[in-house]
Amino acid sequence: MKKAMLAALAALFALTAPSAAEEAAMPADQPKWSIAIHGGAGTLDPDRMTPERRAAYEAALQEALDAGAKVLASGGSAMEAVKAAIIPMENSPLFNAGKGAVFTWEGRNELDASIMDGRDRSAGAVTGVTTIKNPILLADAVRTESEHVFLMGEGAEQFAATQGIETAPPEYFATEARREALERMKAEALSALDVDTKFGTVGAVALDMEGNLAAGTSTGGMTGKRWGRIGDAPVIGAGTYADNRSCAVSATGWGEYFIRVGVAQEICTRLRISSVEGKPDRGWSVHYPGVENWTTDDYAEFDAQMTADAVMAEVKQLGGDGGVILVTPEGHALFSFNTTGMYRGRADSSGMREVAIFGGDVEAGASNTPDH
Ligand code: GLY
Numbered sequence: 001m002k003k004a005m006l007a008a009l010a011a012l013f014a015l016t017a018p019s020a021a022e023e024a025a026m027p028a029d030q031p032k033w034s035i036a037i038h039g040g041a042g043t044l045d046p047d048r049m050t051p052e053r054r055a056a057y058e059a060a061l062q063e064a065l066d067a068g069a070k071v072l073a074s075g076g077s078a079m080e081a082v083k084a085a086i087i088p089m090e091n092s093p094l095f096n097a098g099k100g101a102v103f104t105w106e107g108r109n110e111l112d113a114s115i116m117d118g119r120d121r122s123a124g125a126v127t128g129v130t131t132i133k134n135p136i137l138l139a140d141a142v143r144t145e146s147e148h149v150f151l152m153g154e155g156a157e158q159f160a161a162t163q164g165i166e167t168a169p170p171e172y173f174a175t176e177a178r179r180e181a182l183e184r185m186k187a188e189a190l191s192a193l194d195v196d197t198k199f200g201t202v203g204a205v206a207l208d209m210e211g212n213l214a215a216g217t218s219t220g221g222m223t224g225k226r227w228g229r230i231g232d233a234p235v236i237g238a239g240t241y242a243d244n245r246s247c248a249v250s251a252t253g254w255g256e257y258f259i260r261v262g263v264a265q266e267i268c269t270r271l272r273i274s275s276v277e278g279k280p281d282r283g284w285s286v287h288y289p290g291v292e293n294w295t296t297d298d299y300a301e302f303d304a305q306m307t308a309d310a311v312m313a314e315v316k317q318l319g320g321d322g323g324v325i326l327v328t329p330e331g332h333a334l335f336s337f338n339t340t341g342m343y344r345g346r347a348d349s350s351g352m353r354e355v356a357i358f359g360g361d362v363e364a365g366a367s368n369t370p371d372h
Helices: 003-013 020-024 051-073 078-091 135-145 153-163 176-187 192-196 255-261 263-276 296-318
Strands: 034-042 111-117 122-129 150-152 202-207 213-219 240-243 247-253 322-327 333-337 341-348 353-358
Touching: 034 051, 034 078, 034 247, 034 322, 034 333, 051 078, 051 202, 051 341, 051 353, 078 111, 078 135, 078 202, 078 213, 111 135, 111 240, 122 135, 122 153, 135 153, 135 213, 150 153, 202 322, 213 240, 213 247, 240 263, 247 255, 247 263, 247 296, 255 263, 255 296, 263 296, 263 322, 296 322, 296 333, 322 341, 333 341
Parallel strands: 122 150
Antiparallel strands: 034 202, 034 341, 111 122, 111 213, 202 213, 202 247, 240 247, 247 322, 322 333, 341 353
């Protein structure tokens, strides 16, 4: 890999690459694995977060990342890694998924989740469930144990009962902070964006040593959602997509915009078409002399980052915000977000393991695109 070139690109686009030591320790023929996670994106200001709260988020992200990485490092599948990473975040009250989910207008916690296997593009999703402890597990059961892709509400819960999926009483999901956010929203006639400040949706994407990709996403949606509103997280193609031919994506953000852009599938489709075309120039040689000398792997990483940034720029143009995580078949774990921060982490078989929160944490692997 061309270090000088990538170092320059890293400065421009916050792209990061393995160090020389990491590459030396990574024989070319060694099976690779890779994982990225997110715990939401939004208005995140280091000056407004106490050291204790920051440490709590970093620890929760690390726990999720470690759980997924452990599965992959021991030869487990990308699907198992995605579930293993998401479950601790669903169980943590810090994130807007499972326990700690936001409240609907009526004061309920209604949960959404989806999961997709890049091997065969089998997918499962649920929306509006209120008693499923880990909605990501129910989404996967829909994928594997039903003829369907997407189940809602009461029907989804009836299906869960036939599968022995663990339940919890509605009170389990409720937290005081989320209840206060709903009350403030109503009292001050605020929008969900005013009270949430971040979209605490959680997600994971993974590449396993067999070369298979998977993606999953879980959320409580947006504070004060009503009239059966559904965001992007359970919508295959919007919040979640995985296809071994291109990439695996999980999104977090203002769901309506992610649905309109079809963010997750749009990124995968663009990458699938560009990989079919080989090394498309896309006009980059004008800006990056020498681009034609890059290795296929350099190109794949750059193409994936630019593609994710371009799709997130479309979200921004329409007025939406948020972010995505993606993993490519080559094992590049990347981020793109147009908010000031995104709870995120990534790890791979080269030894990289990092978590980050704020946009300025570029050394931790973020691609922040606030100006797009
Ligand atoms: N991205 C989560 C939602 O909009 O519901």
